[in-house]
Amino acid sequence: MGFADDGKVAAHSGPPPAAAPATSPTEDAPQVAPATTTGDSSILPASHWQTVPSSEDDIDDDDFDDDGDSALGTVLSSTASLSSSILKYRNIHGRTFHSDIGKAEAWTPNDETQTESMDINHHLCTLVTDGKLHLAPIPDDIKKAIDIGTGTGIWAIDFADEHPGTEVIGTDVSPIQPGWVPPNLSFEIDDANQTWTWADDSFDYVHLRCMFGSIADWPALYREAFRVCKPGGWIEDHENSVKFDSDDGSVTEDSPMGQWTKVFWEGGKKFGRTFRVVEDEVQKRGMEEAGFVDVVVTEFKCPVGPWAKGEREKQLGLFAKLVLETDIEGYVLYMWSAVMGWTKEETQVYIAHLRRQLRDPNVHSWYLHRIVYARKPLTA
Numbered sequence: 365m366g367f368a369d370d371g372k373v374a375a376h377s378g379p380p381p382a383a384a385p386a387t388s389p390t391e392d393a394p395q396v397a398p399a400t401t402t403g404d405s406s407i408l409p410a411s412h413w414q415t416v417p418s419s420e421d422d423i424d425d426d427d428f429d430d431d432g433d434s435a436l437g438t439v440l441s442s443t444a445s446l447s448s449s450i451l452k453y454r455n456i457h458g459r460t461f462h463s464d465i466g467k468a469e470a471w472t473p474n475d476e477t478q479t480e481s482m483d484i485n486h487h488l489c490t491l492v493t494d495g496k497l498h499l500a501p502i503p504d505d506i507k508k509a510i511d512i513g514t515g516t517g518i519w520a521i522d523f524a525d526e527h528p529g530t531e532v533i534g535t536d537v538s539p540i541q542p543g544w545v546p547p548n549l550s551f552e553i554d555d556a557n558q559t560w561t562w563a564d565d566s567f568d569y570v571h572l573r574c575m576f577g578s579i580a581d582w583p584a585l586y587r588e589a590f591r592v593c594k595p596g597g598w599i600e601d602h603e604n605s606v607k608f609d610s611d612d613g614s615v616t617e618d619s620p621m622g623q624w625t626k627v628f629w630e631g632g633k634k635f636g637r638t639f640r641v642v643e644d645e646v647q648k649r650g651m652e653e654a655g656f657v658d659v660v661v662t663e664f665k666c667p668v669g670p671w672a673k674g675e676r677e678k679q680l681g682l683f684a685k686l687v688l689e690t691d692i693e694g695y696v697l698y699m700w701s702a703v704m705g706w707t708k709e710e711t712q713v714y715i716a717h718l719r720r721q722l723r724d725p726n727v728h729s730w731y732l733h734r735i736v737y738a739r740k741p742l743t744a
């Protein structure tokens with residue numbers, strides 16, 4: 365599969381192609397039922413990575429910051445008015461993760477290193493869409509929009525600036541949003557995995573981005589989105605595949621990137637939150653099952669690293685690599701350590717190999733970024 369000029373792989377509508385947990389800010393032990401054996405026999409054991417030759421320089425003790433207090437302190441002081449339950453963090457090898465409340469269970473940390481990576485990812489996502497914040501043809505003067513799992517709120521802030529007459533709400537389970545935001549934007553702590561708290565037919569536009577691995581029941585999520593969406597309103601969901609692919613075989617199954625895919629897919633099963641949103645056509649199928657119509661699917665192939673030809677692809681590749689390198693540990697730690705049961709040292713060695721592969725100019729990896737939008741019928 366080659367890149368089109370605009371990086372798009374396909375845009376289609378109509379029928380689909382064939383197609384556990386813990387608490388407490390201080391504890392240091394992973395609590396999601398660790399599994400040292402895996403259901404997928406092609407996942408290499410943790411001990412494999414100790415035997416692969418690696419330069420000592422690649423493995424840096426600083427990869428794991430065992431003190432991890434400063435980011436937590438900042439979050440705590442800036443959100444003093446929130447209820448204390450919202451501020452429960454789990455500590456895994458020095459990184460803070462949102463502690464499970466209700467059905468929320470975040471696999472990425474909620475500290476400053478991760479939020480910096482999230483903000484770089486926002487830039488990457490808007491490069492993918494040529495600067496557009498949405499692809500759905502929503503009118504400029506919509507009354508109410510919501511961003512589910514808003515993260516640092518960076519998309520919601522830009523959207524609220526672009527639509528000053530729209531009331532915008534951003535929700536998340538972690539209070540990591542800034543306090544200084546456009547007057548038409550507010551943030552709420554809300555668990556997307558529970559029945560949503562908003563009234564039927566109340567939003568003109570429901571937006572989600574990069575929620576793979578966070579949703580326990582996607583069809584139920586889209587049903588809630590359908591319920592709160594006004595007749596004629598829109599839903600839009602931007603999701604990534606976690607599969608590192610290559611056209612020239614430079615990403616092999618047993619390489620760190622090949623194993624990344626397998627561990628996320630297998631770990632997602634144990635964790636009860638799929639990472640196969642793109643592969644299993646979760647967006648289009650879920651939206652259609654919920655009752656949305658006029659579904660439009662747009663897919664982009666996103667290079668990782670500056671190997672791809674063309675200015676746009678090079679930019680995408682550089683930023684995709686930067687997103688990962690900014691917090692490679694944050695993306696790996698929970699799934700490898702808490703879900704798969706690898707020790708801190710085993711995880712650290714794997715990360716060093718992964719980092720090395722990311723920097724290898726002979727590796728021409730890419731992943732899919734899929735945007736799906738749809739409309740609630742006027743008669744619903």
Ligand SMILES: C[S@@+](CC[C@H](N)C(=O)[O-])C[C@H]1O[C@@H](n2cnc3c(N)ncnc32)[C@H](O)[C@@H]1O
Binds near residue numbers: 462470513518
């Ligand atoms: C990868 S980040 C994406 C953030 C944002 N959508 C973006 O694209 O910049 C995923 C976010 O989902 C939040 N999250 C995870 N589980 C959630 C849940 N059950 N309800 C609401 N937010 C959740 C996490 O706290 C995190 O901020």
